[in-house]
Amino acid sequence: MATATTDGPPAGPPPPVPVPAPDARPLRPARMYTGDVVRVGATGLRTRPLRAWLSALGIAIGIAAMIAVVGISSSSRAELDRQLAALGTNLLRVEPGTSMISGEEGVLPYEATAMVARIDPVYAVAATGNVPDANVYRSDHIPEGRSGGMTVRAAELDLYDTVGAELADGAWLNAATARYPAAVLGAESAKQLGISSVGSGVEVYLAGQWFTVVGILEPVALAGELDLSVLVGWESAAAYLGFDGHPTTVYARAEERYVEEVAGVLATTANPEAPDEVTVSRPSDALAAKNAVDTAFTGMLLGLGGVALLVGGVGVANTMVISVLERRSEIGLRRSLGATKGQIRTQFLAESLLLSALGGVGGVLLGTAVTAGFAAVREWPTVVPYWASVGGVAATLFIGAVAGLYPAVRASRLSPTEALSAQ
Known part of the structure; x- marks a missing residue:
């Protein structure tokens, strides 16, 4: 009696399916682009608008004082030059x-x-x-x-x-x-x-x-x-x-x-x-001597404006230190989700720079307006040197970077467990 045969595979358990080996490389943290840094920094300012506004105002007053001093002095000098050109030297x-x-x-x-x-x-x-x-x-x-x-x-x-x-x-x-x-x-x-x-x-x-x-x-x-x-x-x-x-x-x-x-x-x-x-x-030499006296007086007023700017920088530093203390849970949560120390440091430094930039731009506008009003009353030409405006904004950014450096470093050194357990 003949025996039936089959062409299928032999009976037994199926062979194991090959599984790709896991990637041994560590996961890289998400990269923060410039737009992300600006948005994260602005978020901290929007959540505390009154404190941010007062800190920016301190910077603006210092910059406005310096711009107004330089602008009024330059306008006075331009009026003197105009008079001398008309009268002759x-x-x-x-x-x-x-x-x-x-x-x-x-x-x-x-x-x-x-x-x-x-x-x-x-x-x-x-x-x-x-x-x-x-x-x-x-x-x-x-x-x-x-x-x-x-x-x-x-x-x-x-x-x-x-x-x-x-x-x-x-x-x-x-x-x-x-x-x-x-x-x-x-x-x-x-x-x-x-x-x-x-x-x-x-x-x-x-x-x-x-x-x-x-x-x-x-x-x-x-x-x-x-x-x-x-x-x-x-x-x-x-x-x-x-x-x-x-x-x-x-x-x-x-x-x-x-x-x-x-x-x-x-x-x-x-x-x-x-x-x-x-x-x-x-x-005309007497007028030139008077102009020299005005220049010396301008130097003294610029010193006062510098003091006001320094006070504004201290205000920014104070705001940023308090912000770090109040937002420890946020820092811990971001660290737990993979944010690096550098990203935390960049976030708070960007917030400080934005705060200072707002004060600097506002101070330039305010100082220019004061110069224009004073010059109009005295019937002088309005002159605000471009270097004063650019230098004013640059000075505020420098102040902001210095004022925000310590709070930013302090925030980046907080460990996730320490930050979360503090709340």
């Missing part, structure tokens, strides 16, 4: 000095103006002469001596253009009025005498002689001594006030590129016999 002034031998004040010769005019680069020259013992009064009933410090000066007709004067009212002296009792008042003289406009019957009393007021000057920036003066014609000063004809101040305008050379020969030219008794000055 090529005005030179020649006055009698003190004799080194006798110790007495020197006297400029009658021909001083004409001799200075012969210098080739000099294109405008005019002189004034002090009239001694000629007090100024609004009325002939005022006691002598109460002249308010005003000075009577004989003036040449070219003085108006040479010093860059402007009229507030009336007209400047001309060939006709310079020969008769006519006067032009400086800005401060007009104010002291209570005269705001010229007209029929407006007169001043000079050394027993009535002079008709024909003009009032605006303040003269480069010849401030004229503001408290009463100016009369050269001929009328000699005829009515006993003026001796000696000039006491000679003003000269020279071509800009030759100003230094002209200043070097003015003393010898104005008084060849006694050049050591002549003083030569440049009125």
Whole structure:
């Protein structure tokens, strides 16, 4: 009897299915990109908005103070440059000095103006002469001596253009009025005498002689001594006030590129016999000296702004330290989920930098607004140097990095078990 056979596999347990070997490499923590760092850092600020706002305000006040100081100083300097550009820095002034031998004040010769005019680069020259013992009064009933410090000066007709004067009212002296009792008042003289406009019957009393007021000057920036003066014609000063004809101040305008050379020969030219008794000055130098004083004052204010910025940095550091203490459970949870020490450190450092950046940008905007408002009130151009704005934001980021470094390191050193058990 035949036996049936089968072609299938032999009976028994199935062979084991091969299983791939597990990867022996450790799991890498998820990488945090820049956007993730910013979002995580901003989350800490959003959860405590009042504290973050107050800390940013401290930074903003320091930056705003520094920006406003630099901006106002720069705006003032720009206004000075604008004035000098309009007035010119090529005005030179020649006055009698003190004799080194006798110790007495020197006297400029009658021909001083004409001799200075012969210098080739000099294109405008005019002189004034002090009239001694000629007090100024609004009325002939005022006691002598109460002249308010005003000075009577004989003036040449070219003085108006040479010093860059402007009229507030009336007209400047001309060939006709310079020969008769006519006067032009400086800005401060007009104010002291209570005269705001010229007209029929407006007169001043000079050394027993009535002079008709024909003009009032605006303040003269480069010849401030004229503001408290009463100016009369050269001929009328000699005829009515006993003026001796000696000039006491000679003003000269020279071509800009030759100003230094002209200043070097003015003393010898104005008084060849006694050049050591002549003083030569440049009125614009006084404005430059004033600008130097303003710069020194600006340095002091910048120091105060730096102190305010440091105080703001301390506020940021305080906020970040408290934030680490309050968020220990969050730190422990993130560490338990695989966050590394570097990621925790980056999170808190980013939060500190964001907080400082908000204060820095706000401070720049606030400082710029203060500068613009102050400049508008003073009618100055508004100038805020770009380096001040960029430097202000950079300073806040540096302060933020320094202030947030310790809290960030402290947060990263917390172990997960220690952080979670603390709550």
